[in-house]
Amino acid sequence: MTLTAAPGTSLSHTPVTGGPSHRRGGRAALLRWCFVLPAVLYMLAFFGYPLVRNVVMSFQHYTPRTFFTGEAPFNGFDNWRKVFANPLFTDSLGHTLLFVLGSLLGQFALGLALAVFFSRRFRLAGPVRALLLLPWLVPMVVSAVVWRKLLDQDTGVVNTLLTNLHLIDSPVHWLSSPGVALTSAVLVNIWIGIPFNMVILYGGLQEIPRELYEAAALDGAGAWRTFRSVTLPMLRPVVTVVLVLGFMSTVKILDLILALTGGGPADSTQTLGTVTYQLSFQQLDFGQGAVVGNVLILVSxxxxxxxxxxNRSDFGQEK
Structure with a gap:
């Protein structure tokens, strides 16, 4: 008995869709989206909307009156031209660069030195390491106020100590001299940021296999050669995280500068963060303040x- 296919039909097997496995895959995808959706909504509400609103505001004439009338006419690039033509913006950009570079270099160098020091086990290492975390735990405003008292040119402990040690002949104007104030702010920020660098780098050092150091010792490598050829390459991903996170937190610092110097003297410690605050909340020109804020966002x-x-290149090398 032979089977004859009807015209327009085929005897080939047609896969059946909508089976149990297909439904399970659809439910799994839906479940994954249910977990991702809250994070996406959170990012859109608290990051996406403010970012878009800030960009739009930089092209508007936005004043306190706008909050009551709702009228914020677009003025094109007027806000951007005024900000870029303002010498204070140019100066603050340079101050921000010096402040960030000085802070990152000091925090990283001292944090790495302390991390290497504490990686060698010795008595009381834990309590001493815990004490070094205090600058990181104290609110930044409190730290700035304390250091403002310590650096006072007349009654500050720092000048008194340096004078008693015969290191200086006259008091140093740490916070009232335009040539010294920014350096003082950098030193205070280094003191605040050392614990963060130390903790992260110390954790990275603990993850380096001890066998590598033993192999280096067997090959006759000294302490510096071992540090350069073993420690630093293995610590590279952690160093990247520390430097980038340090940059992101330092470039937008506002409270430290305001509490320590207020942006003075003679605008010598004005940064992009303080200029944003000054334009938006002192001069109440929210449009120009949004411009400087956008510059900060772009840099970040x-x-x-x-x-x-x-990170992608590091992961590629590991693979």
Missing amino acids: AVFAVLYLRA
Whole structure:
């Protein structure tokens, strides 16, 4: 007996869709989206909307009256032209660069030195390491107020100590001299940021296999050669995280500068963060304040991209 296919039909097997496995895959995908959706909504509400609103505001004439009338006419690039033509913005950009670079270099160098020091086990290492965390735990405003008292040119402990040690002949105007105030702010920020660098780098050092150091010792490598050829390469991903996170937190510092110097003297410690605060909440020109805020966001985004690229290259090397 032979089977004859009807015209327009085929005897080939047609896969059946909508089976149990297909339904299970659909439910799994839906479940994954249910977990992701709250994070996406949170990012859109608390990051996406403020970012878009800030960009729009930078092209508007936004004043306190706008909050009552709702009228914020677009003025094109007027806000941007005024900000870029303001010498204070140019100066603050340079101050921000010096403040960030000085802070990152000091915090990282001292934090790495302390991390290496504490990686060698000795008595009372734990309590001493815990005490060094105090600058990181104290609110930044409190730290700034304390250091403002310590650096006072007349009654400060720092000048008194340096004078008694015959290191200086006359009091140093730490916070009232335009040539010294920014350096003082950098030193205070280094003191605050050392514990963060130490903790993260110390954790990275603990993850380096001891066998590598033993192999280096057998090959006759000294302490410096071992540090350069073993410790630093193995610590590279942690160093990347520390530097990028340090940059992201330092570039937008506001409370430390305001409590320590208030942006003075003679605007010598004005940074992008303080200029944003001054334009928005002192001069009440929210449009120009939004422009400086967008510059800060752009700088942070550039370093975020560099961070992701560095991490991707590290992961590629590991594979």
